[in-house]
Amino acid sequence: MASASIRYLAIGLVAAATVPAAAQPERVKELATTVCIACHGADGNSPAPTFPKLAGLQSEYIAKQLNEYLAGKRKNDMMAPALESIKAGDVEPLAEYFAAQKPAPGKVEDPKLAEAGRMIFADGNASSGVPACIGCHQENGVGNPRYPRIAGQHREYIVEQLTQFKNGARTNDRGRVMRSLAARLTEEEMKAVAEYVAGL
Numbered sequence: 001m002a003s004a005s006i007r008y009l010a011i012g013l014v015a016a017a018t019v020p021a022a023a024q025p026e027r028v029k030e031l032a033t034t035v036c037i038a039c040h041g042a043d044g045n046s047p048a049p050t051f052p053k054l055a056g057l058q059s060e061y062i063a064k065q066l067n068e069y070l071a072g073k074r075k076n077d078m079m080a081p082a083l084e085s086i087k088a089g090d091v092e093p094l095a096e097y098f099a100a101q102k103p104a105p106g107k108v109e110d111p112k113l114a115e116a117g118r119m120i121f122a123d124g125n126a127s128s129g130v131p132a133c134i135g136c137h138q139e140n141g142v143g144n145p146r147y148p149r150i151a152g153q154h155r156e157y158i159v160e161q162l163t164q165f166k167n168g169a170r171t172n173d174r175g176r177v178m179r180s181l182a183a184r185l186t187e188e189e190m191k192a193v194a195e196y197v198a199g200l
């Protein structure tokens with residue numbers, strides 16, 4: 001009895017481990033090329049500046065965001081229909097797929113503004129209590145599993161997220177780290193730091 005159910009369990013585990021592993025690449029490719037492509041590009045290098053680039057973001061970060069959209073902890077009308085095509089089991093494979101794509105380089109359009117932004121990125125603003133971005137987002141904004149890559153991200157998207165953190169529309173940052181610092185950033189500082197980061 002006991003050995004029979006153990007054998008049964010073992011067969012179940014083997015099946016569970018092999019079936020999704022074989023089906024995943026195709027399912028992810030299909031989602032990326034039929035659903036995500038419309039806004040983020042099939043390789044995660046979204047052509048439109050209001051849609052974030054996903055290519056090269058840390059898989060931990062992408063998975064966290066997808067899970068939080070699915071749970072309603074981060075909300076966006078544009079993402080809502082796409083989320084209906086995702087099942088819980090798609091989150092990890094999608095995160096790994098986009099994390100493995102090569103991010104297209106961005107470029108600075110306003111060097112003077114970018115220079116002001118570089119100072120905020122590297123030193124923060126002591127007089128208003130804004131900490132340096134580099135302290136968390138790392139040298140050149142490449143990020144790590146805890147703090148996402150922001151290097152090369154579209155400037156418009158960066159400004160939009162900083163604004164959402166500031167006005168409380170986005171609240172999924174653990175420990176309010178981004179909300180409390182965005183509250184101290186002026187609009188001009190947001191634009192400057194976004195200009196610099198977009199070119200990294």
Ligand code: HEC
Nearest residue numbers: 031035036038039051052062065066075076078079082094
């Ligand atoms: C109709 C357009 C649209 C489609 C289709 C779409 N997205 Fe998005 N996505 C957006 C927008 C707009 C945002 C930024 C939303 C915000 O401000 O919260 C976003 C944000 C994201 C983010 C957060 C990125 C970050 O840097 O925090 C992830 C991850 C994401 N999308 C994954 C996907 C995946 C995976 C698919 C396909 C299954 C998909 N999206 C389909 C428009 C779209």
Ligand code: HEC
Nearest residue numbers: 131132133135136146147148158161172173174177178193
């Ligand atoms: C104390 C650590 C910390 C500091 C300092 C910090 N960040 Fe962040 N930042 C985070 C974390 C953590 C997240 C991810 C929040 C989440 O999980 O949704 C984040 C997210 C972001 C995002 C959203 C990324 C995306 O793809 O949606 C932007 C943009 C950003 N930070 C910009 C900045 C800028 C600009 C500065 C400097 C003025 C800065 N951050 C300083 C911790 C930090």
